[in-house]
Amino acid sequence: MIRDLQENLCLVLFSDLASPSMDTLTVDGCNFLPAVDHLISHYSDGYLDVYGNNGDDVALKVRSTFSYGKHLLLPCITRMHDSGDLDDSGIELMTNKNVSKIGSVDSHIVFKNLMAMDRLFFEHKWSLQLEQGLFASEGYLVDTGNYPKKIEDLSSHSILGYGETFDQDTYRILNWHLIDQYKLEPSMLISSPSVIIAAVEANLGIGPVIYDHEKFGYDKLFRIIPEVSGPPVTLDFAVRRKLSGKLREMVENLEILLLSEIERMGLKIAFVGFNKMAGKKL
Amino acid sequence: MISNLRNFIIFAEEGLKSLLIPVSRFIEEMRDLESDLGHKLIIVIDYTRIVLTPFGSSFISHAKKSLRALEDSIVTSNLFNTCDFDQHLAIGIARDSITTWAVNCLKNFNKMHPGLRLSIIADDELSDSMLRHSTIIFWCSEAGLQNFDKIWYVEYKYGLYASEAYVQQHGEPSLNSLDQHKIIAYSGYDNNASITNWHLTNNYNLPPLRASIFAQSRDLIVKMISEGLGIGSTCEKQEVYYGYKALRRVLKVIEGPVLRSYFMIRSGVNANVYCNVILFDKLFRGFFKRHGINVIECG
Numbered sequence: 195m196i197r198d199l200q201e202n203l204c205l206v207l208f209s210d211l212a213s214p215s216m217d218t219l220t221v222d223g224c225n226f227l228p229a230v231d232h233l234i235s236h237y238s239d240g241y242l243d244v245y246g247n248n249g250d251d252v253a254l255k256v257r258s259t260f261s262y263g264k265h266l267l268l269p270c271i272t273r274m275h276d277s278g279d280l281d282d283s284g285i286e287l288m289t290n291k292n293v294s295k296i297g298s299v300d301s302h303i304v305f306k307n308l309m310a311m312d313r314l315f316f317e318h319k320w321s322l323q324l325e326q327g328l329f330a331s332e333g334y335l336v337d338t339g340n341y342p343k344k345i346e347d348l349s350s351h352s353i354l355g356y357g358e359t360f361d362q363d364t365y366r367i368l369n370w371h372l373i374d375q376y377k378l379e380p381s382m383l384i385s386s387p388s389v390i391i392a393a394v395e396a397n398l399g400i401g402p403v404i405y406d407h408e409k410f411g412y413d414k415l416f417r418i419i420p421e422v423s424g425p426p427v428t429l430d431f432a433v434r435r436k437l438s439g440k441l442r443e444m445v446e447n448l449e450i451l452l453l454s455e456i457e458r459m460g461l462k463i464a465f466v467g468f469n470k471m472a473g474k475k476l
Numbered sequence: 477m478i479s480n481l482r483n484f485i486i487f488a489e490e491g492l493k494s495l496l497i498p499v500s501r502f503i504e505e506m507r508d509l510e511s512d513l514g515h516k517l518i519i520v521i522d523y524t525r526i527v528l529t530p531f532g533s534s535f536i537s538h539a540k541k542s543l544r545a546l547e548d549s550i551v552t553s554n555l556f557n558t559c560d561f562d563q564h565l566a567i568g569i570a571r572d573s574i575t576t577w578a579v580n581c582l583k584n585f586n587k588m589h590p591g592l593r594l595s596i597i598a599d600d601e602l603s604d605s606m607l608r609h610s611t612i613i614f615w616c617s618e619a620g621l622q623n624f625d626k627i628w629y630v631e632y633k634y635g636l637y638a639s640e641a642y643v644q645q646h647g648e649p650s651l652n653s654l655d656q657h658k659i660i661a662y663s664g665y666d667n668n669a670s671i672t673n674w675h676l677t678n679n680y681n682l683p684p685l686r687a688s689i690f691a692q693s694r695d696l697i698v699k700m701i702s703e704g705l706g707i708g709s710t711c712e713k714q715e716v717y718y719g720y721k722a723l724r725r726v727l728k729v730i731e732g733p734v735l736r737s738y739f740m741i742r743s744g745v746n747a748n749v750y751c752n753v754i755l756f757d758k759l760f761r762g763f764f765k766r767h768g769i770n771v772i773e774c775g
Contacts, residue, residue: 195489197533212526213491253688260571264696272703275658275689284688286663287696290600310494337587352586357595381586385605386571386598392579393596398586 216314228436253284254444257301261388262429263289265410267305270451279447283440291386301434302441303448307367308430316432319449320465322456326424328371329403329415331395342400342418348378352399354390357383370424371402409459480505481543484517488528488536499523565752566595568610572695573737574598576718578614581759592752600692601666611749612756613740616668624740626774627757630764632711634732636675637723642704649707649726654683658706660697661687674732675709682730698723711735716767738774 196214200207207223208214219227258267267287274280288301298304298312308318334352335341342348356368357380368387371378382399384390394401395413402424408414431452433445456463483502486494495502503526506518517532569578574596585594597606602615613624620626638649649657662672670677672694678684689705691697695718701708702720709732715722739760741753764771 210491210525212487212528213493213524215491215493253690260575260693260696264693264699268696268699268703271700272705275703275705280658280688284690286690286692287700288663288692289696290664290692310490333583352590357597381593383595384598385596386574389571389574389579389596389598392575393582396579396583398579398582 252282252438252440252444253286254303254441254448255286255288255301256303256305256448257288257298258305258429259387260289260291261391261410262305263287266452266455267448270448270455273451274444274447279444283444285444299434302437303434303445304432305429305452307428308432312432315435317435318430318432318466320431320463322429322431322461322463323426324404324406324429324461325426326370326402326404327420328400328418328422329394329407330400330418331397331413331415333397334394334399335416337397345376345378345419345422348400348418352381353378354382354384354393354399354401355380356387356390356402357385367425367427368402371422376422406459406461409461478543478546480509481539481546484509484532485536485539485543487518487526488532488539492524492526499526502526563591563752564593564595565612565749565756566597566610567756568597568599568602568606568613568615570615571598571600572693573614573717576695577716577763578760581763585759589755592755600664611742611745612753614737614760615740616735616737617740618736620738621740623743625743626738626740628761628771628773629736629738630769630771632735632737634672634674634709634711634735635728636707636726636730636732637701637710637714638707638726639702639704639721640724642701642706643724643726645704651681651683651727651730654707654727655685658689659685659687660689660691660700660706660708662692662694662697662709663690664692664694668735671733671735672709680730680732694718713767713769716769 196208197211200211203226205222205226206220207226208218209220210218256263256267256271271280271285271287274285298306298309299315304312304316308316328348330351338351340347340350342351353371355372355378356365366373368390370376372380382393384393390401391403391407391412393399394403394415400418403412403415404410404427405417431449433449437445453463483495483497483505487502492499492502497505500523503518503520510517513535515531515535516529517535518526519529520526575598582594595609597603597610599606602613602617602621606613607621607623613621615621616632636649643649646657647653659675661676662669664672673687674680675682676685676687689700689708691700694710697708698710698714698718698720700706701710701723707726710723711717714720739757741750745753761771
């Protein structure tokens, strides 16, 4: 894609085409970047017109996953609305999991695991990491009458797994219990993380769930074999590098509310450039 | 092979930094691939500078096609067919439905049918994967789906709704005042998006409306309405489908479109699979019956 673009423009945008990034951007690439940003903004704003916006309105577009959009961002959006911050502007909560090849450039804020492409257009400000373990509902444990105590015991249980991705990164984060040292055999495959937790709640089996699920409005679930844990789910908070004054103000308001909501929930964030565990700047 | 192809495509399109494996392993993988192909794909200048050969550049599109074919075969053979086919069932359904009402239909499903392995293919849109792998699809598709037979449907009657608190704060909306309210709309891309946004189409005897709050999920739209963010379009009995407190219908004289969700079965399934399909048919019918929702037979 970049090679074609360079040929069309007769410009060398990256010094190393094998590793296109901000670090390998040439002077011509730097000069071209604002134009790309403008083109993408213009393109992505188009669909709002389809739904009735006249193009003069300001609409903040926030991309997240369905679960965290619903349980973390929506309360903050409601507070923005209640305080009048949305009186003369709009907002869109983008939770569709099918993101285009050009990443999240159709949004102003990203609150999810950043794609490599996103790093070109977004400033990564901080991250929230949520630890994962295996969980089951009380109903499931009562029904089966068999509380697993060690990994071998899980062979007689219904194990839930993520069933539709060939993105290595996503697969390893969500199906950590099916690979490497655990290698559990799934009896139910589900193609959406938000459905996995709903299925665990509905007594359908044991599945990978974040420790802090109750803080996100889910039922109390029971941790199975506490020494079994998976990689953390990472939610990166990132902001489009170039925003108009009004959008910048809305972004800042939403970020303050989100940080406050995260603090209220007792979750810890890691700022970019800071050591999360030590709380010191690296 | 899959890993080699996948990493080749990642490298070719996004560069070394996007690889999730060490460069040394990537080079080894490429050497394996080159050995299979009989052509050089990459030239290693050093561990930070690796470039594609002309053959490598021309191989990208072939690599993508090959990867897709391999992945498809794995989905079919490993994920979905590790047990006897009649002991497996894949259901395709909207994510908004399965995270809300449909998952409750499945409560205790494993207890009742411990030998049946289930795959839930949930998406915001009717995906290729859903069409390829599902035995049952529950979806709003008036035109029907190729290779699927419509068995029955339920209707969603759309109207305009607000929360009680919203109406108390802003007053009962009228046709004349409607354009002064915050309007919530759907911004997903599925085949029913325009129907869900019927209130923005200047039809249905409504004045021209402009939305300012958008969500890509019908569940989130109902949640936004219930949180008092504005007036939006949803269906009757939304409290049954989404599990929130019942919303207040506003402008009752305005009747929106009626959407139908069809229970569809893959054409020509064998008798064993059909037995499993019937389990779901009963579960879903039972749910709708309990909540006073009519199930209408097709044909």
